[in-house]
């Protein structure tokens with residue numbers, strides 16, 4: 001087996017990188033900044049996708065698929081959006097390779113196959129989608145248009161980390177069109193709520209719902225709603241965003257509709273997305289020095305069964321019992337894996353399943369067969385107990401619910417104890433350095449102050465939480481008047 | 493409503509193009525050769541994906557995700573594969589745009605952001621995957637490696653058609669690694685069988701399983717297994733391929749394993765894929781001059797319910813009944829859509845659902861309520877019948893099964909009556925021109941003859957069917973000896 005993980009206190013960042021690779025979630029590839037998502041990591045992502053997809057469909061959305069490439073002339077049409085992404089675009093300029101005359105057996109780009117117009121590999125799809133919507137929307141009868149896409153996107157980030165920031169990542173992007181401003185805002189808020197529900201009920205991650213400050217908004221948005229989570233190292237992580245795009249894209253792509261009175265007006269838009277970055281949030285919220293800890297609602301296998309035997313005869317007897325147990329557990333909706341590999345000893349299997357965060361481990365040996373018992377071990381608390389097989393299914397379903405809740409409560413307690421109200425910049429800096437987490441502070445509302453605070457402390461505004469009421473105060477940095485507190489944090 | 497489709501006899505190709513767009517399946521995009529898959533088309537693709545994914549998992553495969561880009565040096569490593577795809581590669585050469593000093597408000601490629609090594613947008617992923625497998629495989633214990641990926645790929649085709657041939661398309665690609673040649677061949681054959689089962693049981697398309705001739709093999713494969721279908725115009729369509737790759741990629745990427753005796757050997761490989769091209773096959777196999785005809789096993793909605801009412805009161809009464817009916821149908825596993833739009837008259841709804849191929853239409857009006865009946869109309873046969881509500885669920889489930897079977901049988905009859913054995917080139921040409929379909933003929937086994945026949949007739953070898961026995965004969969073109977017949981056809 002691989003040796004122990006670096007501990008979190010020793011080097012949190014190293015711990016994360018090692019965990020991702022050793023738990024078989026993902027690894028770096030031969031392409032700078034692009035990752036390979038390994039089967040076990042992908043299985044978790046598939047569970048996330050399935051739940052999100054169900055939630056999108058339940059709220060009236062349909063899936064579709066739009067091109068990977070965006071012609072440059074479309075990409076630049078919405079200026080703020082283009083400006084926001086131009087510096088990190090992969091650009092296709094040629095459509096053919098040819099034999100390299102100077103290097104036999106090698107290829108080179110065919111200089112005669114230059115595209116007339118360069119194609120941007122989509123960093124996000126507003127441009128190509130709104131150019132398409134132009135052909136789909138004529139009147140109010142065509143609205144609302146509620147579409148989602150599961151896709152890969154590319155943003156040429158210079159400093160990348162597995163799941164958290166990669167040049168290519170997987171995501172979903174919803175793109176909706178509406179007849180009224182109010183309806184579009186309602187949609188953007190609804191989808192932020194969907195993300196919050198998903199994070200809390202499936203990922204067991206408490207999130208703060210709020211709005212971004214202007215400088216942290218999506219390029220091209222009039223308002224960005226977001227959910228913010230807190231990692232175990234006191235850094236925040238933006239887990240999902242939902243944008244009210246106003247009429248910006250409708251104007252850039254000339255998408256108008258005839259309202260009920262027959263008058264032409266520009267269409268109102270939203271877009272919203274979550275990505276494989278959620279995998280990073282999931283890992284960093286719950287895991288420990290032994291490895292991954294998965295909430296049962298997203299675990300590829302909720303229960304792994306490890307047989308403990310000295311000979312073939314014992315194995316056969318155990319296997320017969322396991323088949324009965326598994327069938328009953330599966331009938332109760334529990335996903336079960338029987339780890340009957342003969343290439344690993346039980347101890348090595350235990351270590352692997354611990355590293356991979358399987359919520360419950362069920363060990364069964366010859367003496368268990370005699371006693372009609374099994375041993376159950378919880379991954380989250382590392383506690384074990386002997387359970388009578390007659391009550392096993394009930395016990396397992398109860399434990400899975402309890403693990404899900406325990407993980408959420410633990411994360412919630414941590415998060416709640418790491419939101420600190422401060423009233424001076426000195427206090428701000430001290431809390432940031434000693435305690436971390438979210439800091440609630442008055443701010444004058446200017447980008448200058450945000451930039452200055454970021455420059456001095458590396459903390460950025462995360463959001464103005466929905467729960468924050470208007471409150472007169474004084475900016476901790478500039479001393480100018482402030483009308484509301486905002487949450488700051490160092491962030492991923 | 494849009495006007496009628498061009499009929500198939502009038503112009504089959506035009507009929508297809510119109511149907512794809514009017515049935516809201518897909519449309520061309522602003523990017524040359526790339527399509528937009530619209531929500532209704534995507535919903536059919538999602539049903540295909542779900543069934544295939546289940547079948548892959550049931551045969552022991554796991555999903556993973558590999559990078560979109562392939563560095564040129566990896567792309568060219570397996571020479572035959574590289575040669576096969578070099579002429580149709582989209583190539584990323586730069587990673588940044590900048591403001592164009594000559595055109596205010598426009599962007600241009602930043603000449604200072606040229607990649608050191610060009611990145612090929614994957615046309616297929618053997619190269620990037622086998623480069624990754626090198627790190628995953630050390631010994632026989634790591635084998636077999638059974639992985640599938642759902643992804644987009646890009647092949648810069650010059651002549652494109654919606655679903656059938658597009659520059660970007662969606663597909664799945666399985667990539668497996670094995671300790672022995674026999675096991676790899678068995679896997680390639682197994683997955684071709686899985687494809688055949690899927691085509692027959694879900695798409696209601698009969699397929700011929702066979703092997704490609706050398707010239708029609710996948711670039712880099714030692715053997716290509718395939719399933720071949722026949723469209724209504726007598727042209728063949730390759731619906732899926734499964735490749736035995738020998739040790740070609742293992743050698744190109746130096747992927748060795750230690751066998752049980754500790755000896756090093758190169759790993760054996762397969763790859764296999766089906767794509768959104770299947771949508772084209774589905775459309776062209778079953779549809780008619782009124783539009784799409786969908787097999788119930790892949791229809792997004794198996795039953796659409798259209799209320800027929802003169803006033804709000806009637807509508808309310810019908811809706812109450814529809815709610816009861818729908819609940820019962822859904823409980824029986826039938827997917828139901830209640831089309832209660834008040835912007836369209838029943839006749840227009842009928843035409844739309846016909847165009848979109850919904851297998852069963854259920855109409856219910858005020859008199860039906862009195863009589864306790866509904867009207868059921870089959871999309872495939874266009875027949876209608878009045879059905880007592882008390883027997884509705886049983887009737888519907890029975891009809892859906894019957895439609896699925898009827899579509900398959902009809903396609904099978906057509907296909908079987910369009911396989912013609914010929915024994916001379918004259919006969920070959922006559923059958924090809926007058927009847928079309930598959931032509932079974934003796935061929936001398938040389939690429940020269942294949943090329944000559946293709947040049948003269950546009951027909952290509954489709955496959956050597958698994959069902960064909962060795963048979964001594966004489967090549968219809970060259971007169972040289974032949975050991976087996978092969979199927980020729982004009983093909984998509």
Ligand SMILES: [Zn+2]
Nearest residue numbers: 234418435436
């Ligand atoms: Zn603390």
Ligand SMILES: [Zn+2]
Nearest residue numbers: 726910927928
């Ligand atoms: Zn015919």
